[in-house]
Amino acid sequence: xxxxxxxxxxxxxxxxxxxxxxxxxxxxxxxxxxxxxxxxxxxxxxxxxxxxxxxxxxxxxxxxxxxxxxxxxxxxxxxxxxxxxxxxxxxxxxxxxxxxxxxxxxxxxxxxxxxxxxxxxxxxxxxxxxxxxxxxxxxxxxxxxxxxxxxxxxxxxxxxxxxxxxxxxxxxxxxxxxxxxxxxxxxxxxxxxxxxxxxxxxxxxxxxxxxxxxxxxxxxxxxxxxxxxxxxxxxxxxxxxxxxxxxxxxxxxxxxxxxxxxxxxxxxxxxxxxxxxxxxxxxxxxxxxxxxxxxxxxxxxxxxxxxxxxxxxxxxxxxxxxxxxxxxxxxxxxxxxxxxx
Numbered sequence: 588x589x590x591x592x593x594x595x596x597x598x599x600x601x602x603x604x605x606x607x608x609x610x611x612x613x614x615x616x617x618x619x620x621x622x623x624x625x626x627x628x629x630x631x632x633x634x635x636x637x638x639x640x641x642x643x644x645x646x647x648x649x650x651x652x653x654x655x656x657x658x659x660x661x662x663x664x665x666x667x668x669x670x671x672x673x674x675x676x677x678x679x680x681x682x683x684x685x686x687x688x689x690x691x692x693x694x695x696x697x698x699x700x701x702x703x704x705x706x707x708x709x710x711x712x713x714x715x716x717x718x719x720x721x722x723x724x725x726x727x728x729x730x731x732x733x734x735x736x737x738x739x740x741x742x743x744x745x746x747x748x749x750x751x752x753x754x755x756x757x758x759x760x761x762x763x764x765x766x767x768x769x770x771x772x773x774x775x776x777x778x779x780x781x782x783x784x785x786x787x788x789x790x791x792x793x794x795x796x797x798x799x800x801x802x803x804x805x806x807x808x809x810x811x812x813x814x815x816x817x818x819x820x821x822x823x824x825x826x827x828x829x830x831x832x833x834x835x836x837x838x839x840x841x842x843x844x845x846x847x848x849x850x851x852x853x854x855x856x857x858x859x860x861x862x863x864x865x866x867x868x869x870x871x872x873x874x875x876x877x878x879x880x881x882x883x884x885x886x887x888x889x890x891x892x893x894x895x896x897x898x899x900x901x902x903x904x905x906x907x908x909x910x911x912x913x914x915x916x917x918x919x920x921x922x923x924x925x926x927x928x
Contacts, residue, residue: 599614599615599616599623600615600616601615601616601618602615602616602617602618603617603618603619604617604619605617605624605922609626609922610626611626611627611628612625612626612627613625613626614626614925622924623924623925624922624923624924624925625922625923625925626922626923627923628918629918629923630878630918631866631868631877631878631895631915631916631917631918632878632915632916633866633878633879633880633881633913633914633915633916634913634914634916635881635911635912635913635914636674636676636677636898636900636912636913636914637674637677637678637679637912638679638910638911638912639658639672639679639900639901639910639911639912640670640672640679640680640681640910641661641663641668641670641672641910642663642664642901642907642908642909642910643660643661643662643663643664643668643670643901643908643909643910644661644662644885644886644887644901644902644903644908644909645660645661645662645690645691645837645886645887646658646659646660646661646668646690646886646887646900646901647659647660647661647691647692647693647694647703647706647741647889648694648791648839648887648889648890648891648898648899648900648901649694649695649696649697649701649741649791649889649891650674650697650698650791650792650891650892651697651792651891651892651893652891652892652893652896653674653676653841653891653892653896653897653898653914653915654674654675654676655673655674655675655676655697655698655891656673656674656698656890656891656892656898656900657671657672657673657674657694657696657697657698657701657721657891658670658671658672658673658674658679658900658901659671659685659689659692659694659703660685660688660689660690660691660692660703660706661690661901662690662886662908663908664907664908666688666709667688667689667690667707667708667709668688668689668690669684669685669686669687669688669689670684670685671683671684671685671721671726673698673723674698674891674898674900674912679900679912682723682724683721683724683725683726684726685703685719685726686717686719686726686728687708687709687717688708688709689703689706689707689708689709689715689717690706690707690737691706691707691737691738692704692705692706692715692737693705693706693736693737693739693740693741693750693751693753694741694889695741695742695743695744695745695748695749695750695769695791696721696743696744696745696748697744697745698723699721699722699723700720700721700722700723700744700745701720701721701745702718702719702720702721702729702745702748702769703718703719703721703726704717704718704732704741704748704750704767704769705717705718705732705735705736705737705739705750705753706737707737707738707757712757712758713735713756713757714735714736714737714754714755714756714757715735715737716731716732716733716734716735716736717731717732718730718731718732720745729772730772730773730774732750732767732774733767733774733776734755735755735756736750736753736754736755736763737753737754738753738754738785738786739751739752739753739754739763739785739787740752740753740787740788740789740800740803740889741789741791741889742789742790742791742792742793742794742795742798742889743769743793743794743795743798744794744795746769746770746771747768747769747770747794747795748768748769748795749766749767749768749769749777749789749795749798749820750766750767750769751766751767751780751787751789751798751800752764752765752766752780752783752784752785752787752800752803753785753787754785760806761783762783762784762785762805762806763783764779764780764781764782764783764784765777765779765780766778766779766780766820766825768795770795777820777822777823778820778823778824778825779825780800780818780825781816781818781825781827782805782816783805784803784804784805784814785803785804785805785836786802786803786804786836786837787800787801787802787803787836788800788801788802788803788835788838788839788840788849788852788889789801789840789889790840790841790842790843790844790847791840791841791842791889791890791891791892792841792842792843792891792892792893793820793842793843793844793847794843794844795820795822796820796821796822797819797820797821797822797843797844797845798819798820798844799817799818799819799820799828799842799843799844799847799869800817800818800820801816801817801818801828801831801840801847801849801869801874802814802815802816802817802831802834802835802836802838802849802852803836804836813834813835813836813853813854813855813860814834814836815830815831815832815833815834815835816830816831817829817830817831817869817874819844820844829872829873829874830874831849831867831874832867832874832875832876833854833863833865833867834854834855835849835851835852835853835854835863836852836853836885837851837852837853837885837886837887838850838851838852838853838863838885838887839851839852839884839887839889839890839899839902840889840890841889841890841891841892841893841897841898841899841915842869842892842893842895842897843893844871845869845870845871846868846869846870846871846893846895846917847868847869848866848867848868848869848877848892848895848897848915848917849866849867849869850864850865850866850867850880850884850899850913850915851863851864851865851866851880851883851884851885851887851899851902852885853885862883862884862885862903862904862905863883863884863885864879864880864881864882864883864884865879865880866878866879866880866915868895868917868918877917877918880913881913882904883904883905884899884902884903884904884909884913885902885903885904886901886902886903887899887900887901887902892915895915895916895917895918896914896915896916896917897914897915898912898913898914898915899912899913899915900912900913
């Protein structure tokens with residue numbers, strides 16, 4: 588019979604305690620507890636979190652961690668919402684309402700220090716240049732955008748954020764390739780995207796000098812073509828990165844320039860299109876398939892989390908406007924007991 592030593596070139600060690608820095612695939616016998624163990628990759632997973640108080644899609648979500656997320660606005664199926672909610676890792680709690688009912692605003696920052704920029708107000712028919720800052724309990728008027736826009740990407744901190752692409756006009760639908768940088772309460776122009784696009788997935792926990800976007804659509808928010816392209820930002824210019832595997836818009840996204848996740852979304856446009864459950868993960872150089880969402884879903888703007896752990900909340904499954912939250916745990920290495928039965 589072939590032995591492990593013959594296969595791997597090493598014998599299984601008998602040790603009194605688990606090694607502190609095992610290698611992937613390493614196997615050992617812990618003689619103190621009498622258990623055979625191995626160091627293996629545990630697959631990424633989605634789990635249900637606490638429900639939003641208001642069911643809605645096209646809401647904006649931000650937060651550097653999935654346990655401290657902030658959600659703003661959205662469409663309930665019967666109207667636009669001004670709801671603001673904060674998440675503590677298990678429960679969403681209503682906070683100070685946004686000054687107006689709005690969908691698809693650009694939101695960046697944290698649960699206690701955030702900026703919401705632009706969006707489509709309840710009086711549908713135009714885009715907004717409205718900007719408000721959040722201190723954890725109330726919204727305060729801030730310097731307006733240089734022009735109206737909604738349905739773009741957003742990332743960064745309260746003092747150094749980006750609003751990316753999106754749609755400046757409602758009718759006719761027109762997208763933009765411009766980037767706006769927010770710093771010290773003022774707006775300035777950043778580098779242009781390679782093409783005009785809207786409904787973009789962005790690395791919400793990325794920074795103004797290290798951001799990543801993926802997917803989206805062209806042809807305005809009516810959407811005439813879902814995109815697979817991704818681009819990275821260095822604080823001055825956008826550079827093309829490898830494409831995602833499935834072109835999509837309106838997906839949930841979270842992470843950093845080095846580690847980002849996109850999930851769900853709509854594969855083909857215009858509506859109704861195919862709503863997705865597929866998830867993809869970025870490792871800094873390539874996109875790969877990850878564990879699917881529990882169900883198909885679209886309509887969450889960005890998400891909260893970084894370094895492979897995050898969430899997406901709300902959305903639309905093709906029939907219902909949702910209040911559900913899905914929490915993502917990225918793949919990780921772990922010492923596991925090995926059984927022969």
